Amino acid sequence: MLGKLYIVATPIGNLEDITLRAIRVLKEVDLISAEDTRHTLKLLNHLKISKPLISYHRHNEALKTDILIHKLQEGQNIALVSDAGTPGICDPGEEIIKACIDCGIKVIPIPGACAMVNALIASGIDTKEFAFLGFLPLHKKLRKEKLLEIKNANKTVILYEAPHKLNATLKDLKEILGNRQVVLAREITKIHEEYIRGTISELLDKTEGVKGEIVLIIEKNKVVLEDNLFKELSLDEHYKMYEKQGFEKKEIIKKIAKDRNVNKNQIYQYFISK
Ligand code: SAM
Secondary structure, three states, rough: OEEEEEEEOOOOOOOOOOOHHHHHHHHOOOOOEEEHHHHHHHHHOOOOOOOOEOOOOHHHHHHHHHHHHHHHOOOOEEEEEOOOOOOOOOOOOOHHHHHHHOOOOOOEOOOOOOHHHHHHHHOOOOOOEEEEEEEEOHHHHHHHHHHHHHHHHEEEEEEOOOHHHHHHHHHHHHHOOOOOOOEEOOOOOOOOEEEEEHHHHHHHHHHHOOOOOOEEEEEEOOOHHOOOOOOOOOOHHHHHHHHHOOOOOHHHHHHHHHHHHOHHHHHHHHHHOO
16 A cells, blocks of 8 residues: 655744644654754654654755655655745655655645744735745846736735845845835744834834844735726836736737727737837
């Protein structure tokens, strides 16, 4: 019989944030696959669990996926954990999960802590619709594209950020988005847990030298929504927005004309004259 892969969420700071089910699964599996075995060993020692560990991180994902699939096919049950929070969310996991699905191996999530969900619910910012974009890319062009995506998203946006990159990120956000409302959630579930609220400019002042783990929650662009979502976009930005959503050129031109309440030939002329 095939084994099962359990994706087990672990605490993001406070060790009490692990579920009874997660503890039972960690006790019952044959093997634990961990992002950093030394890190996970500390949690297992705290829980008084002794289990064989195998490392599974970004740099050995392909190789270790084959090894783990082989073990699952032999009938072993495996728990996948990352250093903190939910595996697969800005953490390794995707490769082994896809491989299991391809091989008909059951993948079972064991829910628990995730920094972005907890930052969002404590932020006080609209939770009805949101987009989680992980870490902003460092590559200049890709970063600009993501920043424009945030500018045009008419929903709350969640980012992860490292403290030493926070200042540069807030400056970039201010340049592209203007002075939007933001909440910085820091050290969630830990001793120095803190929520810093304000406009991007205010946050630039309030967060100098800030340390620890950080999530940024960015409010949607209310002004644009209440007024006219598309008036703020250039025609090119408007075009790119639909292109990213997978629309073809003809459809995009129609959509832009409708959004702006103008004749579609006008829009067509603009794009062929370029
Ligand atoms: N898998 C994790 C999860 O479920 O949230 C995320 C892993 S990602 C490599 C690490 C990033 O998550 C950190 O740089 C920070 O942005 C965020 N993070 C993790 N723990 C956090 C905490 N206790 N407080 C605030 N942010 C946290």
